[in-house]
Each structure stands twice: as structure tokens, then as C-alpha cells.
Amino acid sequence: MKKTKPDVPGVVAGTVLTGAATIWMLTDNGVLQTDDLGVTSALLLVTAGLLGLAASRRV
Numbered sequence: 001m002k003k004t005k006p007d008v009p010g011v012v013a014g015t016v017l018t019g020a021a022t023i024w025m026l027t028d029n030g031v032l033q034t035d036d037l038g039v040t041s042a043l044l045l046v047t048a049g050l051l052g053l054a055a056s057r058r059v
Contacts, residue, residue: 011052018052019045 023041026032032040 011049015045015049015052018048022048 019041022044023032023037026040027034027037
């Protein structure tokens with residue numbers, strides 16, 4: 001069975017879009033304040049990236 005390579009640009013785009021949507025949702029619902037966005041947005045993007053890489057390795 002031929003093993004396929006992960007789609008790295010797709011993982012990166014998905015990470016950025018998922019992180020941005022999550023940050024927007026949390027600020028829109030009042031969970032995050034604009035003062036908290038620096039560290040929180042970085043943590044959310046790193047977490048989404050790790051999940052995306054883990055999912056791409058699973059295939």
C-alpha cells in the first residue's frame with residue numbers, strides 16, 4: 001500500500017483558519033478580552049497546529 005505525504009500547506013491553512021475562528025468566537029462571546037489576545041492567540045494557534053500535525057501523521 002502506497003503511503004501518501006501529508007498536505008503541509010493544507011495543514012498550515014487549516015491551523016490559521018481554525019485558530020482565527022476560535023479567537024474570534026471567544027472574543028465575540030466575551031470569554032476573552034482584547035488585553036488577553038497576545039498569549040492566548042499564540043497558545044491556540046500552537047495547539048491547533050499540533051492537532052493538525054497529529055491528524056496528518058495518522059493518515
